[in-house]
Amino acid sequence: MSILTIKCTDCGVEFELSDEEQEFFNTHTGIDGKQMQLPKRCRACRAARKSNPYAGRIITTRPSNGRRVVTNSHTPLVNRKPFAEVLLETVKTSFDKVLAARPDCAPTMVLDTVLDIIKVTTQNRQRLNSENVYQLAIERLEEERALNS
Ligand SMILES: [Zn+2]
Numbered sequence: 001m002s003i004l005t006i007k008c009t010d011c012g013v014e015f016e017l018s019d020e021e022q023e024f025f026n027t028h029t030g031i032d033g034k035q036m037q038l039p040k041r042c043r044a045c046r047a048a049r050k051s052n053p054y055a056g057r058i059i060t061t062r063p064s065n066g067r068r069v070v071t072n073s074h075t076p077l078v079n080r081k082p083f084a085e086v087l088l089e090t091v092k093t094s095f096d097k098v099l100a101a102r103p104d105c106a107p108t109m110v111l112d113t114v115l116d117i118i119k120v121t122t123q124n125r126q127r128l129n130s131e132n133v134y135q136l137a138i139e140r141l142e143e144e145r146a147l148n149s
Helices: 019-027 043-051 083-101 107-123 130-148
Strands: 004-007 014-017 058-061 069-072
Touching: 014 019, 083 107, 083 130, 107 130
Parallel strands: none
Antiparallel strands: 004 014, 058 069
16 A cells, blocks of 8 residues: 545645545445445644635524524535634624723623624624624613613
């Protein structure tokens, strides 16, 4: 055997499989008891899939409005940030911005509003975007101010 070059089915990058790795896949059985297949994905994509099994697959969701949403994401998984990191960044950025724009609001109220908007955004499987979260939070705080005045 010699080094085998395989094109990753997720990101298209070619990766190499050494003699030892080929040997391993050819002589081991998987958890299903069947002979293991040679990997179709590069190391980074395999790791990304493990941490997010939905990444790169066709996802069908049915949000509260009852309409079926089909997403097929082809974004290279390797370039994606972990969700927790994106979440923290969005909370931090939008909280700071809203607080700067509305110094009359209590920080806990701003945080509650920001977190609630982020919750709805992720429940609807919309992409997190601190600019959108900021806009929605400002709108909601305006509504609350109008209601309370
Ligand atoms: Zn890959």
